[in-house]
Amino acid sequence: MLLETLTLNQFRNYEAQQAAFCPGLNLLSGPNGHGKTNLLEAIHYGCLAHSQRTRKDKELIRWGASAFVLRLQGRVGEQAHTQSVEYAESGHKRVKVEGRESKRLSDLLGHFSVVSFSPEDLDLIRSGPQLRRRFLDVLLCQFSLDYLDTLRHYNGALKQRNSLLKQMGGNDVLAAYDEPLVEHGTRITLMRRRALADMAPLAGEAYRFISDAGEELTLGLSGSVSDASEEASLRAAFRRKLESLRVAERETGVTLAGPHREDLAIDLSGRPARDFGSQGQKRSVALSLKLASARLLEAKQGRWPILLLDDVFAELDESRRRRIGDLVRGKGQVFIANPRAADLPFEPEKTLNLRHGTLA
Numbered sequence: 233m234l235l236e237t238l239t240l241n242q243f244r245n246y247e248a249q250q251a252a253f254c255p256g257l258n259l260l261s262g263p264n265g266h267g268k269t270n271l272l273e274a275i276h277y278g279c280l281a282h283s284q285r286t287r288k289d290k291e292l293i294r295w296g297a298s299a300f301v302l303r304l305q306g307r308v309g310e311q312a313h314t315q316s317v318e319y320a321e322s323g324h325k326r327v328k329v330e331g332r333e334s335k336r337l338s339d340l341l342g343h344f345s346v347v348s349f350s351p352e353d354l355d356l357i358r359s360g361p362q363l364r365r366r367f368l369d370v371l372l373c374q375f376s377l378d379y380l381d382t383l384r385h386y387n388g389a390l391k392q393r394n395s396l397l398k399q400m401g402g403n404d405v406l407a408a409y410d411e412p413l414v415e416h417g418t419r420i421t422l423m424r425r426r427a428l429a430d431m432a433p434l435a436g437e438a439y440r441f442i443s444d445a446g447e448e449l450t451l452g453l454s455g456s457v458s459d460a461s462e463e464a465s466l467r468a469a470f471r472r473k474l475e476s477l478r479v480a481e482r483e484t485g486v487t488l489a490g491p492h493r494e495d496l497a498i499d500l501s502g503r504p505a506r507d508f509g510s511q512g513q514k515r516s517v518a519l520s521l522k523l524a525s526a527r528l529l530e531a532k533q534g535r536w537p538i539l540l541l542d543d544v545f546a547e548l549d550e551s552r553r554r555r556i557g558d559l560v561r562g563k564g565q566v567f568i569a570n571p572r573a574a575d576l577p578f579e580p581e582k583t584l585n586l587r588h589g590t591l592a
């Protein structure tokens with residue numbers, strides 16, 4: 233996978249710019265506030281049609297403009313590939329793949345895969361379950377259109393069911409809304425578990441590699457309706473759970489069980505990293521999760537995803553930087569924003585100098 237050019241129009245502080253990239257390491261350099269993170273964000277958005285740092289797409293439109301367009305061109309496998317995404321302030325998102333307008337946003341996925349690293353990844357460990365579910369969802373959607381589709385159905389069913397609960401405190405009609413929730417929800421849980429089973433050893437390995445400590449990183453899915461591993465039993469357990477929650481759901485007006493309540497359990501030697509990990513351990517865990525995502529994508533798609541690293545090396549000591557450098561060198565394309573020269577893990581193939589939203 234190779235991203236050769238990125239064209240930005242009215243995105244953040246970029247008016248109209250084109251950037252050309254190299255295989256290997258691309259360094260984005262420039263003073264603070266001049267657009268390094270914005271350029272990484274543009275790559276991410278161009279690949280997946282959403283930002284890694286905000287869900288408010290409107291913020292991404294250049295101040296004073298009414299829409300932005302990002303266009304990516306490069307190679308996926310041996311094939312030339314182009315895709316573009318346009319977002320207008322009306323909230324309308326348009327996607328083109330190989331120059332043809334696409335009805336579904338999901339057509340954008342599966343070509344350029346991407347994993348972003350930033351100091352905010354620490355929130356994955358520190359914050360509530362929502363961010364962790366999103367992390368899992370974004371990862372799974374990149375390699376499984378089935379997951380994306382099922383998640384969309386599940387979210388639709390959940391929204392309908394919740395609005396019914398709110399309108400009339402739930403009544404006998406409610407049960408009719410259980411079935412789509414159970415159907416799609418069961419599949420979501422199973423697909424998440426399967427992905428985590430694949431990812432856990434990769435994350436454990438990454439953690440051993442970047443931290444010298446003896447504790448062991450393990451991942452699991454918590455908060456599921458049941459531990460049943462078989463689809464039919466899980467489905468039955470989900471139905472029973474919803475029945476047992478009727479009264480409570482009428483009181484609260486929301487659906488109280490299902491994948492939207494699950495969490496990614498992250499433990500260090502059997503204890504939740506969130507509660508017991510030191511700051512440094514949490515940082516290493518966050519980094520391990522991201523490295524494991526990249527390796528999982530590689531395993532699923534047969535190619536290393538694009539890596540976006542925003543200011544992460546500054547926090548690591550030299551030996552860790554070198555080890556991570558060794559891990560990603562020669563694997564694929566890496567974009568790094570603004571490390572001090574001494575923090576670079578290896579020599580960049582190309583340096584892009586950014587000044588006030590222009591590429592010098």
Ligand SMILES: Nc1ncnc2c1ncn2[C@@H]1O[C@H](COP(=O)(O)OP(=O)(O)O)[C@@H](O)[C@H]1O
Pocket residue numbers: 243244245246262263264265266267268269270271291292293294295569
């Ligand atoms: N929607 C927007 N329109 C215009 N400028 C923006 C927009 N959003 C952010 N900016 C500007 O982008 C700059 C920050 O760029 P950023 O990429 O975060 O800098 P850095 O190089 O430090 O990573 C700030 O000066 C901010 O004012």
Ligand SMILES: [Mg+2]
Pocket residue numbers: 268269270542569
């Ligand atoms: Mg920045």
